[in-house]
Amino acid sequence: MNPISFASGIVPEFGPVDTIEAARAGGFDMVGLWVDPLEWTxxxxxxxxxxxxxxxxxxxxxxxxxxxxxxxxxxxxxxxxVGTELGAANVLCVSSDPDHARTAAHLATLCRHAEASGMRVALEFGIFTEVKDLTAALAILDQVAHPLRALLIDPIHVDRSGTTVAQIAKVDPALLPYAQFCDARALRPDPADFDAVINPPHGSILAVGAGIKKPVVLKDGTVGVATVMSMTLSVDHRVIDGALGAEFLKAIVENLENPITMLA
Incomplete structure (x- = not known):
């Protein structure tokens, strides 16, 4: 059976030692670590x-x-x-850069930097990034053209992105050093109303749903049609107090409902 690793994202509040101890206590075969370059010593x-x-x-x-x-x-x-010093086999990468050529150049630079250790530089695709699907990821990796480049596949991102099993079957196995399994609800997110999921190390995130025409009660008491959208704000209580988050969300709503106030 393939080894199962304990991902650092399972316990984002843990430091490296506690993460390793949690992996051992859970009976996992391997472990992954979150490395913040600004805080790691x-x-x-x-x-x-x-x-x-x-x-x-x-x-x-x-x-x-x-x-x-x-x-x-x-x-x-x-x-x-840091990964080299600790013997990491892979480094996980995602991209929020819409310029795919620049992403490829960045990955190629990292591959060259990893040559001494042989660490694989794995690109993860997903609709939460600018590399939305398998096709986009493979096109970027083709530009990287380095033996240490790799692809990280997660079934949830496969499903959300519309990537098919048939497409995955055609991928060169040499590009797939490992896979990731992220748990999520089976139902795909509604574009008009979805959860705001914080990606560490960010302290908060605002999810804005699509504007939908709906019947509403207008200020004069009559029924009319207006554009309605939902917003969800998630905050990390270790960084931002919930009351402050609520005030921020209230201010956003007031400005959107009365846009003239934003000109003051």
């Missing part, structure tokens, strides 16, 4: 290395290299450097 590396040695768990991956138009490449190199 030599002490984190030392403690994580000791915990990995004590538990005997291999490090499947480090994450996340989040490619953006203004990304600082040295931050991403640091994630790979």
């Amino acid at each position: 030599a002490a984190h590396t030392r403690d994580a290395r000791a915990a990995l040695a004590a538990t005997g768990l291999p490090l499947l991956d480090v994450e996340v290299v989040w490619i953006k138009p203004d990304s600082i490449i040295d931050d991403h190199r640091k994630i790979i450097d």
